[in-house]
Each structure stands twice: as C-alpha cells, then as structure tokens.
Amino acid sequence: MKKFLSLSLLFSALAVSGYAQQKYAYSVDLVNIVNDQVAVNLTTPAITQESTVFSFAKAIPGSYARKDFGRFIVDLQAFDKDGKKLKVEKLNKDQYRINNATSLATIKYKVNDTWDTKHDDFIFQPGGSNIEAGQNVVMNNHAFYGYFEDYKKLPIEISVNKPEGFYGATHLDVEHPAKNLDLIKARDFVYLADNPVIYARPDTTSFMVGQSKINVFVYSATGKVKSAQVAEYLKPIAKSLSVFFNGLPVKSYQFLYYFEDPKKALADRDKGEGGYGALEHNYSSLYYLPEVEMEKRLVSMVNDVSSHEFLHILTPLNLHSFEIENFDFTDPKMSAHLWMYEGITEYFAHLIQLQNGLVDEKGFFKEMRDKMNQAEEFGSFSMTEMSKRVMEDSFQKKYSSVYNKGALIGFALDMLIREKTNGNKDLKSVIIDLTHKYGPSKPFKDDEFIGDFVAASHPDVKQFIDKYIVGSETVPYAEYFARVGYEYAPQKNVQAFYPGKMGLKMENGAFVFANVGDNPLKVKEGDVFAKMDGIAVTQDNVDDIWDAYFAENTKHPEIEITVLRGGKEIVMKGPIYDGHFKTKNYLAPMASPTPAQQAALKNLEGK
The missing domain is CATH 1.10.390.10 (Neutral Protease Domain 2)
Incomplete structure (x- = not known):
C-alpha cells in the first residue's frame, strides 16, 4: 500500500480546479438512524470531466470473493452547488455514472447494514457492516463510502455525528472538534478501506510490547466479555510474536472485537448467514466471535484467531x-x-x-x-x-x-x-x-x-x-x-474402547450429558458429569478427559463415571465397548x- 499521494497528480488537479484543497468531505449521522440505515452526505472534490463514475467496492483485500458492496447503497442522488439534481445512471451493482460532473457538488445516499439484511451471497461479518441504533455501528469503510474512479488518491475526511458516550475504535486519525462529533482522516480511499471503525460505548485496554502499543477494543452483546480479560489473553501471544519478529514491525496495532450472543450467531450461521472469524488489515484486525461461557475455550479461540490475523503484519503488510x-x-x-x-x-x-x-x-x-x-x-x-x-x-x-x-x-x-x-x-x-x-x-x-x-x-x-x-x-x-x-498413515486400524453414544454440553457452569443413547454404564440424559475415575471434572481438564476416555480412548477398557442425578451423586463403573475402528490421517508419536x-x-x- 502506498504511503504518499502522487504529488504530480495532486498538483495537476489543484491547478485545474482552482480549489484550495482537493478532498472527499463525507458526513455521516449515527444518531438519527432509521431502519438500520445510515445517511451519508459527500461534498465532492472538483471533477474536471464532463462525465464521471462513482464506485463502491466490488471486492476488498484480504477477502478473496466478490462482495458487491454497492448492493447496500440506496437512494443515491447527486446535486450541483445550487442544490439542483443531476442525472445519475446506475451502471451495475457497484457503479453510478454522473453526467454534467463539472458542476457536481454533493452526493447523498443511505447505507444498509450487511449483517441484518437478508440476501444471497451473505458477506462474512468481519468484512461487512452492522448498524444498531444506540448500540453499535461496525463501520468497515469499504461498505460505507465510495470513490471516483479517477480520484482514488485524494485525501478523505469524515465528520461523524455520534450518540453521546460513543467511542470510535480505529487505527485512523480521529479528531474531536465537539462533544458528539468526530473527524476521521485518511490519506486516500485505499488507506480508509484498510482501517475499520467500531462505534459503541468504550471498553478499551492497552498494553506495551517492547516499543509497540497494543490496543484492545471489545463490544460484547450481553456484556460477558471485557477488554481487560481479552488483553490478558493477548499478552502472551503479543510477546511471542515480538520474539518471533525480534521486535514487532509496527508502532501500534488495534484489535477490534465484536462478541456476539452465541444463540444469535449460531442461528445466523445455520441459515448460511456468515460465521465466526476475522479479517486482517495492516494495522488492525476486526473479529466476530461468540461469547463463549467456558473461559478455557474462549482463550483458545481468541489466541488461534488473533495470532493468525496479527501475523499478517508480516505478510501482506511487509511482503x-x-x-x-x-x-x-x-x-x-x-x-x-x-x-x-x-x-x-x-x-x-x-x-x-x-x-x-x-x-x-x-x-x-x-x-x-x-x-x-x-x-x-x-x-x-x-x-x-x-x-x-x-x-x-x-x-x-x-x-x-x-x-x-x-x-x-x-x-x-x-x-x-x-x-x-x-x-x-x-x-x-x-x-x-x-x-x-x-x-x-x-x-x-x-x-x-x-x-x-x-x-x-x-x-x-x-x-x-x-x-x-x-x-x-x-x-x-x-x-x-x-x-x-511422528508416524503418519492415510488409514489405520486402531483398537479403542467406546462408552456408547453421548455428548456433553455446558449449562449454568456444569457439564451435562446430552444426546445420550445406549451405553453400558447407564448414563442418562441430563446427568451432570462430576468425576472421571475419581478426578473432578473442571473447565481446565474436561477437554483432555473427553479425548482420553470418550473420543479417542485406546487405554481404558474400564471406566468410572460419577454423575449428579436429581441432586444425588451416583457412581457407575465397569467395562465399556471393545472394538477396532478405522481412523483416517493417523498421526501419532513414533514408539x-x-x-x-x-x-x-x-x-x-x-x-
């Protein structure tokens, strides 16, 4: 990504237009949101062509698919300096041709969010936009703002009218000219699109790794996840990356997390409307993750996803x-x-x-x-x-x-x-x-x-x-x-012991057997899993226990399960099913x- 404007192009535009400064001057209203739509006004740069094309992103870096963000733009109109409407022709999903463009002064339109709009080709949440009046606005800038094909390299300013108490988390430069007004600045559209913003009530934590400042912002739908705890998860990862790089190659980095109520997120995913994950940017990354109740799994999820996105400061930022x-x-x-x-x-x-x-x-x-x-x-x-x-x-x-x-x-x-x-x-x-x-x-x-x-x-x-x-x-x-x-085999017969059909879920802090079928120890649906072979089951050890005794049991032909049933402790002990199963992509330490x-x-x- 280029860091500076082409001076020859900029001076040429200045000379032709006679303007003191050529720029895009956007304003958006996050206070008066109606039907999950944000009103956007653009004071345009001076256009020297008689006809011009105003575009929205068809695709974006880091997300390798057609997105057509123009689908979410409605009621786009163009005006001259006297407020007279200009002719606008919609060329395709993402582009508009504006005639008499030398007199163009203003463009107005509304933005629909991508998360809640039901449509084909759903956009993965971290690359889209969310608009919830009074709650949050996930502003991936490529989903909100357009550009003129011949004027991509001009600077951009965005005046944001925001609800009282809202904070804009981003890597972009943000000024605060008034209490409920932000002024966001970007050197060009490419840089703007590379730096998302989340507006919500602030929950932020920062820490230093060497000479680099790491900023963590969290929006949690039900308030279960806090930025301070996520920052603690990230500190070992950030330190490890610093060792890996021999010092982080950026002065600052923004982690922007949106933690969704898992019930809603799972329902959306079952309907084919996105899923959990993240999208990387050069100096930040934006996450859409579930509010996992079990902290060990929350830590693992945050570490896995965040380490991947953070590593993109190596490539493609530097390569x-x-x-x-x-x-x-x-x-x-x-x-x-x-x-x-x-x-x-x-x-x-x-x-x-x-x-x-x-x-x-x-x-x-x-x-x-x-x-x-x-x-x-x-x-x-x-x-x-x-x-x-x-x-x-x-x-x-x-x-x-x-x-x-x-x-x-x-x-x-x-x-x-x-x-x-x-x-x-x-x-x-x-x-x-x-x-x-x-x-x-x-x-x-x-x-x-x-x-x-x-x-x-x-x-x-x-x-x-x-x-x-x-x-x-x-x-x-x-x-x-x-x-x-390590020994690898495409397929291998393995002797294993099988306790019967059963699963496990978490309810009110306890592990409960679910989807229970025939099993030799007579575990019942709804039994609370308390102990395995006399060892108390906790959040820290439940995954290891499940792997060793249920999912991949090759060592325990007899097991002892202690459950709570109707408030009483019941111990069930004995042999379980014995057999062989064929496993694919077998991978295990050599003897x-x-x-x-x-x-x-x-x-x-x-x-």
Missing part, C-alpha cells in the same frame, strides 16, 4: 505483490500466492503457540491432523491457479483450503528448508529475509516471487513448489512428519524415534 499494493476495488486482479499470505500465516500462528508454550506438542499435532482431514474435502488442485482464479465460483469454493492445505504446505516447507540448510535456515528466516528485500512499500512481481523464494531458501525447494504448490500433487505427509518422529528425529522435534519447538 506482497503489485496486485495487493495496487488493489483494484472495482476490477480486482488476484495474486497467485495465497498459499503464502494465508497458508504460511496459519502455520506460523500455530508454530508460535507451540514454541512459546501456549499449546503443547499434542495440541499442535492434533491441529495438523485436523487440517489433513479438512484438506481432503477440497481434492487435488494447484494452489497458485486457485489463487489467481479465486474470484471464479469454482475456485472460490476451494478458497478456505489455504487454512488447512496451505498450513500443511507451510509445515512441510519448514521441514525441507531446515533439512537442506542443515538447520541454518527455516521458513521463518526465509520470509523475514524476503520482507527485508521488499517491505511495506516495495511490492514484488507475482510471476517472479517463486524464484525469489527459492533463492532465499535452497535450490531443492523449487522441486517442492513445482509439485505441491504450482502443481496439484498432495504433500507426502509421512515423509515430512517422520522428520520430527522409538531416532536421536535425529528427537533433535528435530526439539528444534521445531524452539528448545
């Missing part, structure tokens, strides 16, 4: 192609390297947690196995072809493979680079070296990047890329996991790893 640098919001051209932007970022997000004790070895490799199972759903295809053609429907369906197949490619590349360089390099050092070669304001050429990557790593990496990234072959998992002492394999595992763990 990206011309397609990312000069993103065309109207007719986007895609980079071939989503395998790096998203896949390697996802791998690093889990590697950092492993290396800093935020997850253990078992948790890391369980995540890798889960990603193998997910990757199988997409079949075989070229990652670079998918990346270039991701806007097409057939390839859009494969996009989420970057978070599983892409991460596994990252793991295998890491193992290969470590081996071929005798441990002198790893995947992180290669990426860091490339960020030094390029950086935030120097993009690479898309078709030359693989050559750069190979030159920064090892010649043998070229064959790997040709087969598994440019080509459509599947990474030979057995070969790469064996290097750290007798070699010293070299053990050393490689310790090296991966950062020990």
Whole structure:
C-alpha cells in the first residue's frame, strides 16, 4: 500500500480546479438512524470531466470473493452547488455514472447494514457492516463510502455525528472538534478501506510490547466479555510474536472485537448467514466471535484467531505483490500466492503457540491432523491457479483450503528448508529475509516471487513448489512428519474402547450429558458429569478427559463415571465397548524415534 499521494497528480488537479484543497468531505449521522440505515452526505472534490463514475467496492483485500458492496447503497442522488439534481445512471451493482460532473457538488445516499439484511451471497461479518441504533455501528469503510474512479488518491475526511458516550475504535486519525462529533482522516480511499471503525460505548485496554502499543477494543452483546480479560489473553501471544519478529514491525496495532450472543450467531450461521472469524488489515484486525461461557475455550479461540490475523503484519503488510499494493476495488486482479499470505500465516500462528508454550506438542499435532482431514474435502488442485482464479465460483469454493492445505504446505516447507540448510535456515528466516528485500512499500512481481523464494531458501525447494504448490500433487505427509518422529498413515486400524453414544454440553457452569443413547454404564440424559475415575471434572481438564476416555480412548477398557442425578451423586463403573475402528490421517508419536528425529522435534519447538 502506498504511503504518499502522487504529488504530480495532486498538483495537476489543484491547478485545474482552482480549489484550495482537493478532498472527499463525507458526513455521516449515527444518531438519527432509521431502519438500520445510515445517511451519508459527500461534498465532492472538483471533477474536471464532463462525465464521471462513482464506485463502491466490488471486492476488498484480504477477502478473496466478490462482495458487491454497492448492493447496500440506496437512494443515491447527486446535486450541483445550487442544490439542483443531476442525472445519475446506475451502471451495475457497484457503479453510478454522473453526467454534467463539472458542476457536481454533493452526493447523498443511505447505507444498509450487511449483517441484518437478508440476501444471497451473505458477506462474512468481519468484512461487512452492522448498524444498531444506540448500540453499535461496525463501520468497515469499504461498505460505507465510495470513490471516483479517477480520484482514488485524494485525501478523505469524515465528520461523524455520534450518540453521546460513543467511542470510535480505529487505527485512523480521529479528531474531536465537539462533544458528539468526530473527524476521521485518511490519506486516500485505499488507506480508509484498510482501517475499520467500531462505534459503541468504550471498553478499551492497552498494553506495551517492547516499543509497540497494543490496543484492545471489545463490544460484547450481553456484556460477558471485557477488554481487560481479552488483553490478558493477548499478552502472551503479543510477546511471542515480538520474539518471533525480534521486535514487532509496527508502532501500534488495534484489535477490534465484536462478541456476539452465541444463540444469535449460531442461528445466523445455520441459515448460511456468515460465521465466526476475522479479517486482517495492516494495522488492525476486526473479529466476530461468540461469547463463549467456558473461559478455557474462549482463550483458545481468541489466541488461534488473533495470532493468525496479527501475523499478517508480516505478510501482506511487509511482503506482497503489485496486485495487493495496487488493489483494484472495482476490477480486482488476484495474486497467485495465497498459499503464502494465508497458508504460511496459519502455520506460523500455530508454530508460535507451540514454541512459546501456549499449546503443547499434542495440541499442535492434533491441529495438523485436523487440517489433513479438512484438506481432503477440497481434492487435488494447484494452489497458485486457485489463487489467481479465486474470484471464479469454482475456485472460490476451494478458497478456505489455504487454512488447512496451505498450513500443511507451510509445515512441510519448514521441514525441507531446515533439512537442506542443515538447520541454518527455516521458513521463518526465509520470509523475514524476503520482507527485508521488499517491505511495506516495495511490492514484488507475482510471476517472479517463486524464484525469489527459492533463492532465499535452497535450490531443492523449487522441486517442492513445482509439485505441491504450482502443481496439484498432495504433500507426502509421512515423509515430512517422520522428520520430527511422528508416524503418519492415510488409514489405520486402531483398537479403542467406546462408552456408547453421548455428548456433553455446558449449562449454568456444569457439564451435562446430552444426546445420550445406549451405553453400558447407564448414563442418562441430563446427568451432570462430576468425576472421571475419581478426578473432578473442571473447565481446565474436561477437554483432555473427553479425548482420553470418550473420543479417542485406546487405554481404558474400564471406566468410572460419577454423575449428579436429581441432586444425588451416583457412581457407575465397569467395562465399556471393545472394538477396532478405522481412523483416517493417523498421526501419532513414533514408539522409538531416532536421536535425529528427537533433535528435530526439539528444534521445531524452539528448545
């Protein structure tokens, strides 16, 4: 992303127009919201063409699909300086042609939110907008504001009339000329779109990591989640990332969290209307997550999602192609390297947690196995072809493979680079070296990047890329996991013990058996799970207990379950079902790893 206006273009526009300053001057009213619509007024820059096109984003960086934000703009009108209406022609979902544009002075329209508007092609919440009068406004700026095709690089000012007590959380510069008035400034539309804003009553916490200030904003639908607790979750992650980068490469960063009532969020997701997750930006990230009652799972969720998004300060902020640098919001051209932007970022997000004790070895490799199972759903295809053609429907369906197949490619590349360089390099050092070669304001050429990557790593990496990234072959998992002492098999028969059909849910702070069917110990629907083999069940150990005794029980042919039923404690003990089951993508520690394999595992763990 370019940091400065083109001075030649700006001076040329000034000379022609005679204006003191060419800019977009927007005003929005967040106080008088009607039917979840926000009124927007634009005092336009001076237009020198007789006809001009006013556009809204068709697609946005970091979200690799057609969005057509113009769908949510209603009643767009244009006026001259005397208030006379000008002719406006709607060209498509996202663009309007305005004639007699040299006399254009004002554009007015209303913005519908994307979260609550029922429509096809629902926009994933972190990339959309939410408008709840008196409660909050999630202002992804690409969903609110348009631009003239020939005037993208002009500065933008937005006057925000806000409800009393509201605070605008953002990385953008915000001035406060009056009590309930904010003035937001951005150097151009690209920078504006890269920096979302959430307006709500403030719940913010900040902390320092080295020389970098980390700002945390939380909006929680029912008030269950607070910024102070989320900041505590983030501190170890931020510290780990600082170690990873040898100092964070940004002076400040904004985490913007919207925690939804899980009942509403699940209902929306079941209707195909979005889901949990986040969208990265260069200096911030915006999250749509559930208010998880069980804190251990809340911490895990926040860490997993936030570490991934935070890592995008490495790529694409400091390492990206011309397609990312000069993103065309109207007719986007895609980079071939989503395998790096998203896949390697996802791998690093889990590697950092492993290396800093935020997850253990078992948790890391369980995540890798889960990603193998997910990757199988997409079949075989070229990652670079998918990346270039991701806007097409057939390839859009494969996009989420970057978070599983892409991460596994990252793991295998890491193992290969470590081996071929005798441990002198790893995947992180290669990426860091490339960020030094390029950086935030120097993009690479898309078709030359693989050559750069190979030159920064090892010649043998070229064959790997040709087969598994440019080509459509599947990474030979057995070969790469064996290097750290793990056995892999596409399928394997495993002896296991099965307690019967039952699930578990949390109610009022207790774990309750649900969806109970036949089982040898006669557990009943609604029994409160109190103890397992005499060990009290808590939020800290319930996941490990469930894995060891229920989901993947290979060691306990007899178990003892203590439940509370009708206020009484009942102990049920005895043998459970015995059998074998066929598991796919089996991944487990080798019984007798070699010293070299053990050393490689310790090296991966950062020990």
